[in-house]
Amino acid sequence: RLRLRPVAMWAASLLALAVALPASAGDDDAFVITVGGEGSAAKGDRLSGGSADAALRAVDVKVTFDGLDVEPRLNVSTAPVRTSFRPGETVRFLATSNYADFVSRSEILVTAVGEDGRRAPVAAVPVALNGEASWTMPATGPGEYDYVLRVHDGNGHFDETQALTLHRTDRDTAGEARDAVAPGMGEDRTAVRNIPVHGGAITVSGAHAPAGSAVAVMGQRVPVDGDGNFVVQRIVPAGAHVVSVEVPRPGGKSVFIERDVSIPDSEWFYVGLADLTVGRRTGDAGIETVRSGEFDKVYTRGRLAFYLKGKIKGEYLLTAAADTGEGKLSTLFRGLDEKDARSVLKRLDPDDYYPVYGDGSTFTEDAPTQGKFYVRLERGDSHVMWGNYKTAIGHTTYLANARALYGAKARYRSPETTSFGERRTDVTLYAAQPGTLPQREELRATGGSSFFLKHQDITIGSETVTAEVRDPVTGVVRKRVVLTDGEDYDIDELQGVLILRRALPSITGSAGPVRSSANGGDDVWLVVHYEYTPAAANVDGYAYGGRAEQWLGEHVRLGATGMSEKTDAADQQAAGADILLRRSEKTWLEAEVAGSRGPGFASSISTDGGLTS
Structure with a gap:
């Protein structure tokens, strides 16, 4: 051996x-x-x-x-950290970033927020990256302001941070300030990223x-x-x-x-494993006669596996991995593009089996795949890949798609942007043999933290959990927050149980004199999208689709979306087109038309946290 x-x-x-x-x-x-x-x-x-x-x-x-595996960071904060200032008081900002060499100018944009929610620009304060700038809190006007840090390169691109809030107050809040040597440095709060780094x-x-x-x-x-x-x-x-x-x-x-x-402009890391077993079976001649042809006297088995990640010419990032599994040499490379049946073992709870990873350890799956190999080639925000992915089809009301699939995907985002920061061309295509079905569930919050999903055997990592605040009369979504696995909730994929880290109230508070419902506040819902493996239905087939967007100048965007599902349980096709006419950042008109043929994907609504639907 x-x-x-x-x-x-x-x-x-x-x-x-x-x-x-x-x-x-x-x-x-x-x-x-x-x-x-x-x-x-x-x-x-x-x-x-x-x-x-x-x-x-x-x-x-x-x-x-x-x-060369860089992570750009951009942030802005008041220094020291405060949110309330008196009229006429000076507000000091600290702008921080780790890619100043790619930035030609930077500014802090201050916007006034009216009581009706309307926003109006107030000031654009120039600031040097990793330096400070100041602005004076006005004595009149709205009492609430937003501020962001926007940085520009020499090619018309800009990055921008998430908005933070300032309030005007008559109290002296200087004593409430949180002192820090460099508030915000080392943290990334980027909301819009277009500058190639x-x-x-x-x-x-x-x-x-x-x-x-x-x-x-x-x-x-x-x-x-x-x-x-x-x-x-x-x-x-x-x-x-x-x-x-x-x-x-x-x-x-x-x-x-x-x-x-x-x-350097190139950097590589790789690790590989080759396992070869050669053996010979011997035994009693009578046994070999009875079981003639069942075993080879000389047998060979093997396994090949590798992981590779590298930067090419400073712009392309290649990630690849493969594991044939142990088997006969003659069949070692068969079915590389098919799903690996052993991937079901990944659903085991790591707390229930023996490996101990140590305090503070983290596990990152850099090459997620349900099959035997994974490959992804990236350049900036564009990529082609084979492995596990989420379709992430957006900017459409009727054909939004966030399925978790295994197969091929390609996305192209042009380097050119509009003056508002959108990519002029954005194309996404995908094709997969899913073996699963999607499900959308709307669960009314009950004041507790446990929610029961309609299906079990959920695909790991396929769920998207969102908390929504809705108007109780019109149903309009006032606020939407996407929750994070491991931080906001835990999910048992085998049993279909979702547990929040904190209880979710059924309604929001209302301090106004006029209430829209007897309860007084807006309704709170939990919306869950996920993929599951049905117990009996035949899900052999293919799923493919995509979306293309193109800006014509600065004010017109055309979009087209299509999808096709070739499975017995959900054999369907859908297509749509949309147009957006924009006058300004806050004023636009959007129209969309779409059609479908087939039963559609399943959706359910529950008012008791999933106990009934």
């Missing part, structure tokens, strides 16, 4: 530079450079500023290359700097906490760069550290 398990692994190396001031008072060198633990001078480091004084000798600065991430951190000093990294000031620690990350394009760190010294002089770094 022979087993071969070659494993190959390669990952981009991390660049770590440690800079420390010497402990000896008489040393004329300002710093000792340490690279990889060796105390020798590093090539490309330039130091200036003369001998270090005692206050700076303990400073420790590290520069680390984090790789690619390259590598560099993290600069330090310790034992003079408290409150104006440390600057790559020309931008970095906050230092009370213990003298600081950290900042910057995303820079591929190529050669100079990482500069300035540490101020008493007397007005500063010590400068410069490090030459080269960001």
Whole structure:
């Protein structure tokens, strides 16, 4: 019996530079450079500023290359953190981002919110990224304001954060402010993302700097906490760069550290496994005669598996994985595109079987698939893939589609955008052999936290759970919040039970003198979309569809949507077209026409949390 398990692994190396001031008072060198633990001078480091004084000798600065898998971050906050200000009081904003090299200008947009909900722009305050700006709370006008941070690149694209609220008050709320060294830094609150960001991430951190000093990294000031620690990350394009760190010294002089770094345009990580078993069966001749032909005397079995992820030319991200499973060599590569029956084992509760992952551990499935292989090639917001996905067909009222499927999907979003931030061209296509059926359930909140779904054997990760606040008379949705698995709720897929982390009230409060219902507030509903495997129905077949959108100038958008389901339980087709005429950001006219043929997908309504429907 022979087993071969070659494993190959390669990952981009991390660049770590440690800079420390010497402990000896008489040393004329300002710093000792340490690279990889060796105390020798590093090539490309330039130091200036003369001998270090005692206050700076303990400073420790590290520069680390984090790789090409970057995560852009954009945020804005008041500094210190407050939401209420008196008339005439100055409001200070802190704008933070880790991709300043891709931004040409940035501004904070302040909007007044009237009592009727109408919004009117008040001010556009210029601000430098990772810097502060100020605005004065008006003494008159509406008492509520929204503010966002909007950043622009040189090609007409812009990114924007989620809106935050300010209130005008007559009370002195300065004492209620929450102090923070850099509120919002390191967090991402992006609502609109259009600026293409690619390259590598560099993290600069330090310790034992003079408290409150104006440390600057790559020309931008970095906050230092009370213990003298600081950290900042910057995303820079591929190529050669100079990482500069300035540490101020008493007397007005500063010590400068410069490090030459080269960001690659490609990076790969891969791991593979090959398993080969060769064996020979021997036994009593009589047994072999009785069971002739049932077993081969010499047999071979094997398994191949790999995971790969890499950046190509700094723009394309390739993720791929495959696992043939163990079987005969002659049939090892058959049915790679079919669903893997063993995927049902993923439905087991991890708390019910033996592996212990440790405190604070997290599990991320980077290549989700119900079959034997997964591949995804991305460029910006566009991608082609094979594996598990959600269709995410939106911008249509009648043919919205958020199914969780296994198969092929492609999406193209043009780099060009309108002045309002929408992509001029957006096309989504998908094709799958689902083996499941979709279900939509509307569950009236009961004041409890347990809800019972109509079906069991739910596909893992297929659910979309939304809490809606509706007008009790017209049914119009006033507010919609999408809930997050593991944070807002837990779901038992085998039994079809959904449990919220907090109880959901049946109505909202109402402080107005006029009430729209006897209960006094708006109705609260829980809307759940999911995929399930029916116990008896035949669901063999195919599902395919897509949507295309195109903006004609700045004010007209055309859209077309289509879908086809070829299964016995839901054999149907649907198609539609829509047009949007826009006058401004808040004023538009939309029309849509759609038609369908077939029984449609199932939907149910329950007023008691799913006990009956």
